[in-house]
Amino acid sequence: MNFAVKSHRLYSGSSEIPFISSPNMGGQLSPKFLIIHYTASGPDSDIASYFAQKSAHVSAHLVIRRDGTVKQCVPFNRVAWHAGKSQWIGKDGTHYSGLNNSSIGMEMENWGPLKKMEDRWISWAGVEVHSKIIEACHKFGVPDCGWEVFTKAQIETAQAAARAICAAYKIEDIMGHDDIAPGRKSDPGPAWDMKAFKEQIKADAGKQSVACKSEMRGSTGSP
Numbered sequence: 001m002n003f004a005v006k007s008h009r010l011y012s013g014s015s016e017i018p019f020i021s022s023p024n025m026g027g028q029l030s031p032k033f034l035i036i037h038y039t040a041s042g043p044d045s046d047i048a049s050y051f052a053q054k055s056a057h058v059s060a061h062l063v064i065r066r067d068g069t070v071k072q073c074v075p076f077n078r079v080a081w082h083a084g085k086s087q088w089i090g091k092d093g094t095h096y097s098g099l100n101n102s103s104i105g106m107e108m109e110n111w112g113p114l115k116k117m118e119d120r121w122i123s124w125a126g127v128e129v130h131s132k133i134i135e136a137c138h139k140f141g142v143p144d145c146g147w148e149v150f151t152k153a154q155i156e157t158a159q160a161a162a163r164a165i166c167a168a169y170k171i172e173d174i175m176g177h178d179d180i181a182p183g184r185k186s187d188p189g190p191a192w193d194m195k196a197f198k199e200q201i202k203a204d205a206g207k208q209s210v211a212c213k214s215e216m217r218g219s220t221g222s223p
């Protein structure tokens, strides 16, 4: 799968990825980071359409569903409302506060944490979840619980999208929402293998010799 960014929109070959415009956006953005989220929703909710409602007061640039399909809601050169109160220290020591103003937000359709009731896994919405689930403790101490596993199709789409974004912009790093808002947010959580994701993007960037290779050098410690 190969995507490309043209005029701040995601393309697959010559076709533009479906664009469901969200009114929930701010001014100009020069993205330096890519932030991964989960939607905390089931397969029956269309989160891109939710972001299209002004009353939602939230948005993200991309929404990737469990089946691997992707929709764009905000152009990559405009601020989306996905990070909220958040902080990060960049590789050169720059302190970033309110990461909406410096990052692209990518939402992965996923329930997030699940509670066990007898032998069933139940979402926050009270729905029984039949997807593949892992039991794990969140790195920032959210109690041991179940987490819905991200689908292979979804991860492949996310990698292809991240590759295209890294080729188009000077992306310094990829973080989870939980990294920039620890304690307040738990997405994408322990079911998301960030190390493997970043290594894959870096390996792909090496093949394509795009900006990501040098930009993300420090993240895994290799030369």
Ligand SMILES: [Zn+2]
Binding pocket: 036, 037, 038, 082, 177, 185, 187
């Ligand atoms: Zn989030």
